[in-house]
Amino acid sequence: MSNYFIVNRPSNLVVGVIATSYTPTDTQLKMFVLANEQSLAFYDKHLSRDHETLLDIGELMKKSAHVTDQVSEGKTGSAKPVSQRTRAEQSVSVQDREEYILTWIRNHPDADEYDLHDAIGMGIVAARAYLKLYAL
Secondary structure, X not given: OEEEEEEEOOOOEEEEXXXXXXXXXOOOOEEEEEXXXXXXXXXXHHHHHOOOEEEEHHHHHHHOHHHHHHHHOOOOOOOOOOOOOEEOOOOXXXXXXXXXXXXXXXXXXXXXXXXXXXXXXXXXXXXXXXXXXXXX
């Protein structure tokens, strides 16, 4: 089985590695680059150092002539690969609305339903109910 880097075409970032017995077909969004042991070792080393940052294919091209040959398909040019760091997508922490309201009420003990309505953007009746339920 051969290993392939999965490269996002618009950003040139390596988003993963697959092992397959056939040659994958490139799409408009993904490009598959045949990987050798040296380039896989560099990729693994990068992931062990910083698993949140995606690796640019240009950095792999600088480290491995094999990857350069696979990407350029034998063509030569004067362009030089540039190192850049792009963070992986960060997970979004979602706070529960009721927990947010409870925290707000605890931080503003003298507030009335109108203050809660203005701060959170809820109706006056709902604000009265929350204050009745959670007021100290």
